[in-house]
Amino acid sequence: MNLNRTSPDPAVVRALTPTGALRASINLGNPILAGRDPGSGEPKGVSIDLARAFAEHLGVRLELVVFDAAGKSVEAVAGEQADIGFFAIDPVRGADIAFTAPYVLIEGSYLVREDSLLRSNEEVDRGGTRVTVGKGSAYDLFLTRELKHASIVRAPTSPKVVETFIEQGLDVAAGVKQQLEADSRVHAGLRLLPGHFMVIRQAMGTPKSRGEGPAQALRDFVEDMKAKGFVAEALKRHGIEGASVAPAAC
Structure with a gap:
């Protein structure tokens, strides 16, 4: 099935696939977008579906380049070890990666212990409060800019955030709301602070070095998919709740 309105420019296809295949960088650290099939162990999720559809649109073979953390996935695209990737939009990442408009919006939340004195997101940024995040994640980049008084402790990956939070006796865990909710069901005595501290704008991206043509082709593809x-x-097929389709780009 050809999901886009027009056939891609052959020059754009060549620029996007210098190896002859579309190498898609996949971050398994965000359960909203990707994970492993419990039966086969193969990657599955919204980002894999989009990567497969884009490869089909380009008429090329798809290769998945799989990572366990967002930072590694970003590095693969920025270093041209992959041709496209799926990331939260962030100005630091934007130095080397041309982003599309977002296709999914996800809430970033805080997790604390039941007996914590913290009751709202606004109370987190205080001296002496230690917040753990996944190294190189969207939350890491955002909170590094935004927190003026609290300190940041970086877990190796986003799925390790709650484990690090518990093992090191930290004050707050920050991450994808759904992941934190799932972890709180496994570990007793934890609760989410109400609301969210940020809305993550998940987008696709390609190396800026590929030029404007490939970047525009990817932007058009995302708008078409939305x-x-x-x-x-x-999102429905993979049973994802708590994430919403981003509005059309202006």
Whole structure:
């Protein structure tokens, strides 16, 4: 099935696939977007569905380049070891990566112990408060800029955040709301602070060095996938709750 309105420019296809295949950088550290099939162990999720659809649109073979952390996935695209990737939009990452508009919006939340005195997101940024985040994640980049008084402790990956939070006796864990909710069901005595401290704008991206043509082709593809209901259907198919399809780009 050709999900886009027009066939891609052959020059754009060549620029996007210098090895002849579309290498898609996949971060398994964000359960909203990707994970492993419990039966086969193969990667599955919204980002894999989008990567497969884009490869089909380009008429090329898909290669998944899989990582356990966002930072590693970003480095692969920025270093041209992958041709596209799936990331939260951030100005630091934007130095080397051309982003599309977001296709999914995800809440970033804080997790604390039941007996914590913290009751709201606004109370977290205080001297002496230690917040753990996944190294190189969107939350790491955002909170590094935003927190003026609290300190940051970086876990190796986002899925290790709550484990690090518990083992080191830290004050707050920050991450994807759904991941924190799942962890709180495994570890007793934890609670989420109400609301969210940020909304993560998940987008696709390609190395800026590939030029404007490939970047625009990827932007057009994402808008088409949102408009045709592909993203909404993928979220439903994978049983993802708490994430919403981003509005059309202006």
